[in-house]
Amino acid sequence: xxxSYPPALLGPHDPYLGDQNARLRNELRGLMPLWPAxxxxxxxxRDTAAMHAALVTGTAGGAARQFGxxxxxxxxxxxxxxxxxxGRKLPAMYLPARAMLPFGLLTGAVQHVWPWHIPxxxxxxxxxxxxxxxxxxxxxxxxPRPLVETMTDTIAxxxxxxxxxxxxxxxxxxxxxAGVRG
Numbered sequence: 001x002x003x004s005y006p007p008a009l010l011g012p013h014d015p016y017l018g019d020q021n022a023r024l025r026n027e028l029r030g031l032m033p034l035w036p037a038x039x040x041x042x043x044x045x046r047d048t049a050a051m052h053a054a055l056v057t058g059t060a061g062g063a064a065r066q067f068g069x070x071x072x073x074x075x076x077x078x079x080x081x082x083x084x085x086x087g088r089k090l091p092a093m094y095l096p097a098r099a100m101l102p103f104g105l106l107t108g109a110v111q112h113v114w115p116w117h118i119p120x121x122x123x124x125x126x127x128x129x130x131x132x133x134x135x136x137x138x139x140x141x142x143x144p145r146p147l148v149e150t151m152t153d154t155i156a157x158x159x160x161x162x163x164x165x166x167x168x169x170x171x172x173x174x175x176x177x178a179g180v181r182g
Contacts, residue, residue: 002055005134007070008127010150011045012157025158026119027082027090028168035075036097038128042078043070044150051142062139069144072133085151086170097129
């Protein structure tokens with residue numbers, strides 16, 4: 001038996017606009033000017049799918065616990081990567097993650113009665129407060145693709161699907177890697 005630990009996943013062709021792609025979209029729509037200091041593991045869904053395929057087919061070696069291909073980023077590095085992919089300035093302020101935990105709890109309670117989504121989740125803030133880089137992560141033979149490729153492909157896909165305007169996607173809308181549109 002093998003247990004896999006995927007990172008926070010970004011990538012194109014997300015059928016349900018999952019948490020990470022929605023968070024990226026919210027950032028590009030200007031809804032996330034405050035970020036918890038700290039970090040998180042970020043990976044590409046395509047790399048994690050390749051890892052799982054290798055684990056299922058038995059072509060991956062290694063331990064019974066496998067970390068998905070990832071880059072460990074501080075929230076500052078994450079925002080900077082989005083800025084590089086889009087060419088946009090994207091204002092951001094960083095507060096201590098532990099100080100933001102009560103706000104995360106409050107938004108979770110209010111979200112049950114508030115009709116619109118509030119882009120602040122306790123779990124995301126908590127992750128930034130406690131996450132640390134994983135040891136290993138390449139035992140399965142799948143390394144993470146370049147972060148800017150993941151960001152650009154995801155943003156281009158969000159734009160192509162109508163989740164972002166051309167202005168919100170910035171240069172990522174025009175600089176997509178082949179096969180992302182649609």
